[in-house]
Each structure stands twice: as structure tokens, then as C-alpha cells.
Amino acid sequence: MAQGDFPARGWLNWLSLLWVASFALVAFSVAMIFLYAPSDATQGEVQRLFYLHLPAAWLAYASFFIIFVSSILYLLRGTARWDRLARSAAELGFIFTTLVLLTGSIWGRPIWGTWWTWDARLTTTLILWFIYLGYFLLRAYVSDPERGARYAAVLGIVGFVDIPIIHMSVRWWRTLHPQPIVVRSEGPNMPPEMLATMLVTLVAFCLLYIFLLMIKYRIETTRDEVMTLRTALYGAE
Numbered sequence: 001m002a003q004g005d006f007p008a009r010g011w012l013n014w015l016s017l018l019w020v021a022s023f024a025l026v027a028f029s030v031a032m033i034f035l036y037a038p039s040d041a042t043q044g045e046v047q048r049l050f051y052l053h054l055p056a057a058w059l060a061y062a063s064f065f066i067i068f069v070s071s072i073l074y075l076l077r078g079t080a081r082w083d084r085l086a087r088s089a090a091e092l093g094f095i096f097t098t099l100v101l102l103t104g105s106i107w108g109r110p111i112w113g114t115w116w117t118w119d120a121r122l123t124t125t126l127i128l129w130f131i132y133l134g135y136f137l138l139r140a141y142v143s144d145p146e147r148g149a150r151y152a153a154v155l156g157i158v159g160f161v162d163i164p165i166i167h168m169s170v171r172w173w174r175t176l177h178p179q180p181i182v183v184r185s186e187g188p189n190m191p192p193e194m195l196a197t198m199l200v201t202l203v204a205f206c207l208l209y210i211f212l213l214m215i216k217y218r219i220e221t222t223r224d225e226v227m228t229l230r231t232a233l234y235g236a237e
Helices: 005-036 045-077 080-112 120-141 145-172 192-236
Strands: none
Touching: 005 045, 005 192, 045 080, 045 120, 045 145, 045 192, 080 120, 080 145, 080 192, 120 145
């Protein structure tokens, strides 16, 4: 057995286990959403989007927190693995932020009578989407990859200020968006069946997120190794 076989096999075993667990839990959470959780007395069936909308929002925030921490560590230490982690989290965060905006629009159409309104929560979330987009553009259009990584790290640190603004927007401004019903000092304000469904769905999406982050980090590592090899070969010519 080669020296590197065991770590690689161990990583694949953990990855396979995480994939099975996340897939099973996501399937179970979908069943809970449609078969266990009751319909909302006011909003009806469309309220079931809540169980997708909320986990997507939390994971969008979590992604930018990972970018924030990784960007600080990258600027302080210059270690490539922190930049790879930030890149990986950024792509997932962009996907989940898009999912937040889409589910919010679909949910808002029958409740508010419009697909979009310049509500404080929606507007600040849209700003987050553009920050993610700007993060990718910085990397794409700066010719020097290391300089692009530093610029993106600065944006990742500065842009994180939008996360607490999004979270507090429903408290700071008048808004159509409902007040928090889960994270409250008095405790969650929802029926036990809805709370249980929300928690299971959140755990399921977190496991799926970790799985996807590991896959994306592996892809970014391979990409960096290929770029290093290409640079070495080009320099040797």
C-alpha cells in the first residue's frame, strides 16, 4: 500500500458517508414538509416554501462568514488553502443566495401580490447577491491570480458587513418581511410540528452543504495543482 492510499481512501469513505447521510436526511425532510408539517392557517400551502427559504438564507450567511474568516487568514498568512476555502464557499453562497431570492419571490407573489418589492430585507439580500457577483468578477478580470485573490479577500471582509444588516433589517426599518419567528429571545413562535420540520430540514441542508463544500474544495485544490504544473512547464520551455 502506498503511503498516500490511506488518507485518500479515508477521505473518500467520509465523503461517501456524508453523501448518503445528507441525501437520506434531505429526502426525509421533504417528506416531513409535505406529509407532517401542517398547512399555515393564513398563507396556505405556499408557506411550505419557508422550509427551503430559511435554510438557504442561513447557508448564504454561513458561506459569507466562511469567506470573511478565510479572507482574513489568507491576508495574514498568505496560505493558499484559505483562499481555496473562500473560493469554494463563495460559489455555494452565490447559489444559496440566488435560491433565497427565487423562493422569496415565489412566496411573495400570492402573499404580497407582487414578485418583487424594494423591501429592506429583499434589497439588502440582493446587495449580498451583487457582492458575491463582484467577488467572482474581481478574480476573473485581474490578470495576476495572487493580486486577484487579495482584492477578493478585501471584498470578502468588507462585504461581510451586509450580513448583520440583512439580519437586522426587519427590526431597523418598516418592512413587509415578517419578524423573526425562530431566533427570538422568547423562543420560537411556531407550532411544534413546524419547528421540528424546520430543524430537520436545516440539519439536512447543512449536511448537504458540508458535502458540497468538501467536493468544491477538492476541485479547487486540483485546479491549483494543475495551474502550478502548467506554470512550471511553461517556464521550462
